[in-house]
Amino acid sequence: MNEKAVDFSLDFFSLKGKTAIVTGANTGLGQAYAVALAKVGANVFAVSREIDWTDTKALIDHDGGNATYYEADLSDRSSIQGIVDTCVETYGSVDILVNNAGLIKRNPLLEFKVEDWDSVMAVNLDAVYLLSQACAKVMVEQGSGKIINIASMLSFQGGKFIPPYTASKHAVAGLTKSFANELAHHGIQVNAIAPGYIATNNTAPIRADEKRNAEILARIPAGYWADPSDLMGTVVFLSSRASDYMNGHVLAVDGGWLAR
Ligand code: NAP
Numbered sequence: 001m002n003e004k005a006v007d008f009s010l011d012f013f014s015l016k017g018k019t020a021i022v023t024g025a026n027t028g029l030g031q032a033y034a035v036a037l038a039k040v041g042a043n044v045f046a047v048s049r050e051i052d053w054t055d056t057k058a059l060i061d062h063d064g065g066n067a068t069y070y071e072a073d074l075s076d077r078s079s080i081q082g083i084v085d086t087c088v089e090t091y092g093s094v095d096i097l098v099n100n101a102g103l104i105k106r107n108p109l110l111e112f113k114v115e116d117w118d119s120v121m122a123v124n125l126d127a128v129y130l131l132s133q134a135c136a137k138v139m140v141e142q143g144s145g146k147i148i149n150i151a152s153m154l155s156f157q158g159g160k161f162i163p164p165y166t167a168s169k170h171a172v173a174g175l176t177k178s179f180a181n182e183l184a185h186h187g188i189q190v191n192a193i194a195p196g197y198i199a200t201n202n203t204a205p206i207r208a209d210e211k212r213n214a215e216i217l218a219r220i221p222a223g224y225w226a227d228p229s230d231l232m233g234t235v236v237f238l239s240s241r242a243s244d245y246m247n248g249h250v251l252a253v254d255g256g257w258l259a260r
Pocket of ligand 1 (some may be wrong): 023024025026027028029030047048049050072073074075076099100101102103123150151152153194195196197198199200201202203
């Protein structure tokens with residue numbers, strides 16, 4: 001073993017001095033990612049459409065974390081470069097990008113409106129591609145970086161009533177591998193987290209549907225819907241030195257869903 005084995009400690013998971021852009025950080029999983037990264041020392045550049053940052057700010061302030069809150073609509077392509085430029089102006093770098101923002105539209109296939117296809121693809125796929133590319137340019141200059149995409153069980157399975165969501169999340173898994181292959185030799189790791197069933201606004205309608213909720217719970221080996229905080233360790237790991245030899249992996253955090 002080389003000297004890394006001697007140096008290895010919890011410091012490998014520290015993000016002190018690093019800067020992380022997290023999209024959709026005002027609520028749900030994005031909030032958990034932003035808070036987790038701030039707790040281990042990162043400057044967080046939190047992006048969302050929502051101007052009410054009260055909850056995220058309170059959680060980050062609680063530990064004396066550092067964050068900047070930036071409003072942008074990711075479905076507007078012209079907003080992308082401004083996110084990266086403002087982050088670099090504010091903190092001097094972009095070390096970590098968490099492409100978390102996403103939306104879901106549910107409707108039977110034959111009734112699905114093309115506007116809904118477009119709105120899902122714009123945020124779940126186009127913005128992921130464009131923001132990753134813009135950040136990668138900064139990261140290649142730096143010679144280091146971490147890009148973490150948010151995939152889904154619908155990166156592996158088809159689902160029902162959510163064709164654009166499924167297509168977008170399969171594509172996110174593909175983009176993760178494609179970016180990883182081109183960026184690994186620049187010292188940049190690109191990976192994805194595929195959350196299972198997590199209690200957030202995104203899943204409120206299916207949790208409210210008694211029959212569907214019971215079916216889902218019966219299939220999860222862990223037996224419960226995760227809380228967003230259950231994914232905090234994963235995002236820290238994938239953002240840190242501890243994962244420097246992981247490239248192009250889609251990591252399921254799903255209470256065992258895919259193992260069934
Ligand atoms: P959520 O609570 O609905 O949060 C979605 C986030 O995306 C919000 O911050 C939302 O901001 C932001 N967003 C949506 N459209 C946007 C736009 N045009 N511009 C900027 N921000 C936008 O959902 P969540 O469950 O935390 O989902 C987060 C990610 O995890 C998504 O990519 C989702 O597909 C993925 N995921 C979730 C689950 C789950 O079980 N919950 C499972 C697998 C994957 P606003 O509040 O302003 O709308």
